[in-house]
Amino acid sequence: xxxxxxxxxxxxxxxxxxxxxxxxxxxxxxxxxxxxxxxxxxxxxxxxxxxxxxxxxxxxxxxxxxxxxxxxxxxxxxxxxxxxxxxxxxxxxxxxxxxxxxxxxxxxxxxxxxxxxxxxxxxxxxxxxxxxxxxxxxxxxxxxxxxxxxxxxxxxxxxxxxxxxxxxxxxxxxxxxxxxxxxxxxxxxxxxxxxxxxxxxxxxxxxxxxxxxxxxxxxxxxxxxxxxxxxxxxxxxxxxxxxxxxxxxxxxxxxxxxxxxxxxxxxxxxxxxxxxxxxxxxxxxxxxxxxxxxxxxxxxxxxxxxxxxxxxxxxxxxxxxxxxxxxxxxxxxxxxxxxxxxxxxxxxxxxxxxxxxxxxxxxxxxxxxxxxxxxxxxxxxxxxxxxxxxxxxxxxxxxxxxxxxxxxxxxxxxxxxxxxxxxxxxxxxxxxxxxxxxxxxxxxxxxxxxxxxxxxxxxxxxxxxxxxxxxxxxxxxxxxxxxxxxxxxxxx
Numbered sequence: 001x002x003x004x005x006x007x008x009x010x011x012x013x014x015x016x017x018x019x020x021x022x023x024x025x026x027x028x029x030x031x032x033x034x035x036x037x038x039x040x041x042x043x044x045x046x047x048x049x050x051x052x053x054x055x056x057x058x059x060x061x062x063x064x065x066x067x068x069x070x071x072x073x074x075x076x077x078x079x080x081x082x083x084x085x086x087x088x089x090x091x092x093x094x095x096x097x098x099x100x101x102x103x104x105x106x107x108x109x110x111x112x113x114x115x116x117x118x119x120x121x122x123x124x125x126x127x128x129x130x131x132x133x134x135x136x137x138x139x140x141x142x143x144x145x146x147x148x149x150x151x152x153x154x155x156x157x158x159x160x161x162x163x164x165x166x167x168x169x170x171x172x173x174x175x176x177x178x179x180x181x182x183x184x185x186x187x188x189x190x191x192x193x194x195x196x197x198x199x200x201x202x203x204x205x206x207x208x209x210x211x212x213x214x215x216x217x218x219x220x221x222x223x224x225x226x227x228x229x230x231x232x233x234x235x236x237x238x239x240x241x242x243x244x245x246x247x248x249x250x251x252x253x254x255x256x257x258x259x260x261x262x263x264x265x266x267x268x269x270x271x272x273x274x275x276x277x278x279x280x281x282x283x284x285x286x287x288x289x290x291x292x293x294x295x296x297x298x299x300x301x302x303x304x305x306x307x308x309x310x311x312x313x314x315x316x317x318x319x320x321x322x323x324x325x326x327x328x329x330x331x332x333x334x335x336x337x338x339x340x341x342x343x344x345x346x347x348x349x350x351x352x353x354x355x356x357x358x359x360x361x362x363x364x365x366x367x368x369x370x371x372x373x374x375x376x377x378x379x380x381x382x383x384x385x386x387x388x389x390x391x392x393x394x395x396x397x398x399x400x401x402x403x404x405x406x407x408x409x410x411x412x413x414x415x416x417x418x419x420x421x422x423x424x425x426x427x428x429x430x431x432x433x434x435x436x437x438x439x440x441x442x443x444x445x446x447x448x449x450x451x452x453x454x455x456x457x458x459x460x461x462x463x464x465x466x467x468x469x470x471x472x473x474x475x476x477x478x479x480x481x482x483x484x485x486x487x488x489x490x491x492x
Contacts, residue, residue: 027089028053034085039078043159045219047074048082054101059094061086064101071098073156153234153250154225157215160337161208167333169326172202175317179206182288183213190315192279192289196296197319200357203292207260210290214256224251225258232264232271239270247274252281258290262311266302276307283313324488327351327361334362340369346384352488353392364388399442399490401435401453407490408435411482420455433465434483440466442490 032051036044050070055062063082065071074082075098087093163183168176175195182193195203211225226234231251238247251257257278265271282289293300296318297311322330328351335342342365350368354361371387372379385392405419412431419432432454439450440462447459454462473480 024053024056031082031085031089034089035082038081038085040159041216045216046157046159048078051082052101054099059090059092060097061090061093061095062097062099064099066101068100071100074098153230154223155227155230157208157211157225159212161205162212163209165333165337166202166205166209167326167330169323169329171320171322171326172197175202175206175319178315178317179210180213182290183210184217186218188286188288191283191286192291192311192314194297194311194314194316195290195292195319196294196316198294198321198356200359201319201321202358203319204260207258207290207292211256211258221255222253223256223258224254225260227260228262228264228275231259231275232268235271235274248278248281251278252285254282254287256288256290257282260292262291262293263295263300266300269304272304272307276304276310279307279310283310289314321356322358324351324355327355327358330358330361331365334365335369338366338369340372340379342369342379343381345381346379349381349384350388360391364391367391401439401443401445401450404438404442404486404490405435405453407486408438411486420453422455433469434479434486436462436465437469438483438486438490442487 032044032048035048039048047070050065051063051074052065053061054064065074079096079098083093083096086096163176163180166176175197178190178193179195181189195206197203207225211223214221214223235247238244259275265275279289291311296316297303297308300308300311303311328347331342331347331350335347346368347365350361350364354364368379368384368387371377372383377383405416408431409416409419412427412434414428414431418428419435421428423429436450436454439445439453440447443450445453447462451457451459451462469479469483473483
């Protein structure tokens with residue numbers, strides 16, 4: 001069966017088919033083509049491309065993977081799909097085993113110890129299996145004695161977090177452009193690339209996107225992507241087993257080192273020392289280093305001055321809080337990915353109400369779509385307010401009359417004192433009416449309370465101002481635009 005249109009064929013080596021009969025080799029080639037069409041090229045290259053046929057005997061198939069980590073991941077996430085596709089291509093399939101068969105490289109020194117019998121993961125027939133098996137028990141001493149491969153050190157990449165799914169706007173355009181340049185360039189452009197910003201603004205998305213792009217563009221490049229916390233754990237592990245030489249060789253021989261949330265090593269002096277020397281070694285070899293944090297290097301407390309200085313050597317790109325327009329674009333992109341039509345008014349409502357965190361914004365949309373699909377209710381503004389009431393209440397900000405007066409005065413270039421004065425000139429009276437209208441719309445104050453904030457005016461004056469602005473916005477587009485802008489500024 002040929003690969004699906006639009007998906008480039010996955011290259012394989014002669015080792016994949018070494019010793020296999022031609023009919024079996026063709027069968028396995030068809031299985032690979034079907035798997036890449038089903039799971040996607042990126043996921044296939046990361047997890048299923050290393051699968052190789054070890055043995056086929058009387059309907060019992062043994063497939064191998066180079067590391068325990070990959071074997072366990074495939075067993076947990078892809079084994080049912082592999083078995084189904086393999087069973088459709090091989091009707092006499094009885095059982096499927098996944099084993100670990102590392103590909104050894106020649107190394108200096110004593111010959112490595114290799115187990116003759118890899119630990120098999122025997123899977124029951126599909127008819128008797130409800131879900132993928134849990135990770136098999138592995139002797140602790142065996143895991144501790146074995147050096148970890150880059151696959152075991154790196155965290156799994158999220159296939160959803162690519163450059164294609166990242167929504168670009170003014171707050172993140174510099175960070176996106178820098179990330180794209182680093183991912184696409186064969187030479188080192190900025191070293192290090194330091195991305196920083198608040199929680200849920202897209203740092204991890206860009207880090208995943210860089211790693212995906214590099215691996216797809218040049219699979220031979222060795223990339224390690226992990227959190228600063230996991231870097232610290234690996235360093236402690238090396239100290240515990242007196243294996244720091246292997247640790248240094250592992251991290252200082254990569255082509256690209258990516259460390260997420262570097263602020264977590266603040267105050268960890270020994271880890272900082274090791275990271276400092278690793279950083280220097282990679283930069284000296286012209287290897288790419290990419291780091292993310294929640295603050296700029298100069299603002300990271302608990303880091304040694306020399307480390308802060310080196311983190312600021314290259315390009316420091318910050319990701320600002322999202323704007324209303326960017327949040328609306330993110331929601332539109334997410335709704336398109338979910339394949340569910342979401343009314344524009346609902347997306348505008350969510351973009352207004354959830355302004356601080358993109359993860360929460362996307363989570364709110366996921367929740368709303370799931371509710372609509374499970375309960376069978378249409379997605380409306382009322383449904384959104386009902387389903388997300390707890391989340392919206394947490395993000396509701398208390399707007400004060402004083403804040404409204406200040407914002408309106410700044411917008412119309414008048415003094416805040418004019419809001420309470422007796423002046424009735426048009427250039428003062430109209431902004432005052434706008435401020436009264438917004439106070440009625442955005443606060444829970446009564447009309448008399450609002451009147452007292454505007455120089456002790458009567459509640460009927462406030463009522464007149466509200467009606468006047470409502471009438472004018474229906475015919476005066478410029479005034480309607482001013483009020484919408486002020487509303488967004490006050491609610492964000």
